[in-house]
Amino acid sequence: xxxxxxxxxxxxxxxxxxxxxxxxxxxxxxxxxxxxxxxxxxxxxxxxxxxxxxxxxxxxxxxxxxxxxxxxxxxxxxxxxxxxxxxxxxxxxxxxxxxxxxxxxxxxxxxxxxxxxxxxxxxxxxxxxxxxxxxxxxxxxxxxxxxxxxxxxxxxxxxxxxxxxxxxxxxxxxxxxxxxxxxxxxxxxxxxxxxxxxxxxxxxxxxxxxxxxxxxxxxxxxxxxxxxxxxxxxxxxxxxxxxxxxxxxxxxxxxxxxxxxxxxxxxxxxxxxx
Amino acid sequence: xxxxxxxxxxxxxxxxxxxxxxxxxxxxxxxxxxxxxxxxxxxxxxxxxxxxxxxxxxxxxxxxxxxxxxxxxxxxxxxxxxxxxxxxxxxxxxxxxxxxxxxxxxxxxxxxxxxxxxxxxxxxxxxxxxxxxxxxxxxxxxxxxxxxxxxxxxxxxxxxxxxxxxxxx
Amino acid sequence: xxxxxxxxxxxxxxxxxxxxxxxxxxxxxxxxxxxxxxxxxxxxxxxxxxxxxxxxxxxxxxxxxxxxxxxxxxxxxxxxxxxxxxxxxxxxxxxxxxxxxxxxxxxxxxxxxxxxxxxxxxxxxxx
Numbered sequence: 001x002x003x004x005x006x007x008x009x010x011x012x013x014x015x016x017x018x019x020x021x022x023x024x025x026x027x028x029x030x031x032x033x034x035x036x037x038x039x040x041x042x043x044x045x046x047x048x049x050x051x052x053x054x055x056x057x058x059x060x061x062x063x064x065x066x067x068x069x070x071x072x073x074x075x076x077x078x079x080x081x082x083x084x085x086x087x088x089x090x091x092x093x094x095x096x097x098x099x100x101x102x103x104x105x106x107x108x109x110x111x112x113x114x115x116x117x118x119x120x121x122x123x124x125x126x127x128x129x130x131x132x133x134x135x136x137x138x139x140x141x142x143x144x145x146x147x148x149x150x151x152x153x154x155x156x157x158x159x160x161x162x163x164x165x166x167x168x169x170x171x172x173x174x175x176x177x178x179x180x181x182x183x184x185x186x187x188x189x190x191x192x193x194x195x196x197x198x199x200x201x202x203x204x205x206x207x208x209x210x211x212x213x214x215x216x217x218x219x220x221x222x223x224x225x226x227x228x229x230x231x232x233x234x235x236x237x238x239x240x241x242x243x244x245x246x247x248x249x250x251x252x253x254x255x256x257x258x259x260x261x262x263x264x265x266x267x268x269x270x271x272x273x274x
Numbered sequence: 275x276x277x278x279x280x281x282x283x284x285x286x287x288x289x290x291x292x293x294x295x296x297x298x299x300x301x302x303x304x305x306x307x308x309x310x311x312x313x314x315x316x317x318x319x320x321x322x323x324x325x326x327x328x329x330x331x332x333x334x335x336x337x338x339x340x341x342x343x344x345x346x347x348x349x350x351x352x353x354x355x356x357x358x359x360x361x362x363x364x365x366x367x368x369x370x371x372x373x374x375x376x377x378x379x380x381x382x383x384x385x386x387x388x389x390x391x392x393x394x395x396x397x398x399x400x401x402x403x404x405x406x407x408x409x410x411x412x413x414x415x416x417x418x419x420x421x422x423x424x425x426x427x428x429x430x431x432x433x434x435x436x437x438x439x440x441x442x443x
Numbered sequence: 444x445x446x447x448x449x450x451x452x453x454x455x456x457x458x459x460x461x462x463x464x465x466x467x468x469x470x471x472x473x474x475x476x477x478x479x480x481x482x483x484x485x486x487x488x489x490x491x492x493x494x495x496x497x498x499x500x501x502x503x504x505x506x507x508x509x510x511x512x513x514x515x516x517x518x519x520x521x522x523x524x525x526x527x528x529x530x531x532x533x534x535x536x537x538x539x540x541x542x543x544x545x546x547x548x549x550x551x552x553x554x555x556x557x558x559x560x561x562x563x564x565x566x567x568x569x570x
Contacts, residue, residue: 022465022466024366076552076556078556078560081559081560157309158309158391158528158546158548159309159312159313159548159549159550159553161546162545162546162549162550162553162556162557163552163553163556164553164556164557164559164560166543166560167533167537167541167543167544168537170533170544171530171533171534171537174530175530176394176395176529176530178297178302178395179302179305179306179309179391179394179395309548310547310548312548313548313549313550313553314458314547314548314549317550360454363454363458364454364457364458364461365461366461367457367458367460367461375453376453376454379452379453379454380454382452383452383454383455386452386497386526386547387526387547387548389526390525390526390527390528390547391526391528391546393527393528393529394527394528394529398529398530398531398532399529399531399532400529402497402526402527403497404451404497404498404499405452
């Protein structure tokens with residue numbers, strides 16, 4: 001069954017109320033495409049069944065999930081800036097104070113897509129701390145070989161740099177390369193991109209001080225979420241920081257994490273003794 | 275149209291200065307145009323690189339580029355294609371009937387967008403002129419020309435102007 | 444919130460105005476920089492100005508400089524919206540006092556991303 005008008009209108013109203021984003025009529029395909037993985041994961045046949053189940057018995061988690069799936073574009077840079085603000089204002093100062101002056105800090109951008117998140121982190125650190133390019137290394141991983149190759153290249157189209165990359169950062173950290181834009185070489189050297197399937201045993205990496213695992217868990221069922229969170233924790237330093245998507249949490253999934261509020265964002269840290 | 279200026283600064287052929295054709299090729303122009311179509315005309319609007327016949331009432335829009343390279347970026351298509359393009363640009367903001375100004379303005383804006391991005395591929399600085407709409411300008415030598423189909427209708431984009439190496443600024 | 448859209452293309456003015464109106468902005472349009480200044484001199488002071496670069500009479504860069512030379516308009520957020528996309532030109536526009544720079548072609552999503560960066564997305568709920 002395709003999406004009914006009632007379902008679409010309900011989703012439209014919800015998304016507009018929560019994010020101010022207007023889903024024009026004709027965007028039914030977008031709702032279908034973005035919500036289908038979540039519907040499947042919940043054992044429902046199609047998007048209409050999913051939307052109807054939430055509409056008839058609304059719960060905060062599912063509604064956030066819907067809004068997040070429709071408003072998050074993993075290919076935009078700073079669109080959801082809070083987890084990045086938290087990195088420079090709180091997380092890095094704490095880590096730099098805790099580590100020796102020559103210790104290298106390691107950050108993991110999991111499910112990195114074409115690399116926007118990894119390079120956003122690299123740019124922010126370069127702008128906010130001395131020696132960032134030698135002091136910090138960023139590991140970017142993705143399931144897709146093509147995405148890993150794109151991340152390595154560090155080249156972005158005009159349309160891609162328009163997606164939430166502040167113009168002052170564009171001119172500071174990119175040069176023109178034909179009709180694309182290329183990230184500056186020192187930042188590319190900070191980032192190591194490699195293939196990695198989060199749902200399978202993870203390769204030897206880390207240990208990581210900070211992990212960005214955003215908008216990934218929503219696509220997995222509970223047991224898989226638990227396995228992923230456990231494996232991620234095994235690759236993290238005991239005083240590390242994990243950032244999830246705004247609609248995701250470890251609460252009720254894996255209680256070996258402690259949730260801490262950092263500015264307008266939340267981070268998760270391994271509980272002592274686990 | 276741009277007149278050719280001999281500044282005496284033109285490099286010799288054996289110098290390392292890039293030639294315009296090293297920088298602007300068909301693939302580059304097509305990818306710039308495809309980005310403009312995807313963003314402005316519609317997410318699923320594709321330009322297919324196949325030649326077609328332009329109708330007799332073809333109309334052109336163009337912008338001049340002046341700098342290390344002097345030339346013109348021209349879009350040419352049929353009148354009704356230009357009208358459909360303007361309608362798609364405006365989408366739900368389109369008036370029931372598009373007037374002449376809307377049609378010319380829409381085609382002109384596409385030339386501006388494609389021209390601005392072609393210019394940015396060149397080593398600048400260059401200046402971009404305001405779009406002009408009319409019968410196709412007197413064709414200079416084509417540096418590069420792509421023949422495309424949009425929804426089965428013919429549309430050409432040509433980059434015309436000084437051939438050879440770029441001028442020193 | 445109020446936005447002034449300055450572009451010599453009527454089609455582009457309508458596209459940009461449409462995106463802003465969908466977000467709840469009250470919008471006025473001008474065909475070049477001088478017309479934009481006239482709207483503001485007339486007492487309609489916007490929160491945001493979206494300005495094209497190449498226009499007749501007064502171009503976008505001149506508009507930005509004129510606005511920045513008047514302390515009364517210090518609060519105005521300016522975003523260039525233009526097909527000019529050379530690295531050096533973006534630097535010039537930012538140096539003249541533009542806050543953001545949107546390269547044409549852009550999508551409505553990209554436009555909202557830029558407004559979010561500027562803190563100019565109206566009634567944005569904190570998720």
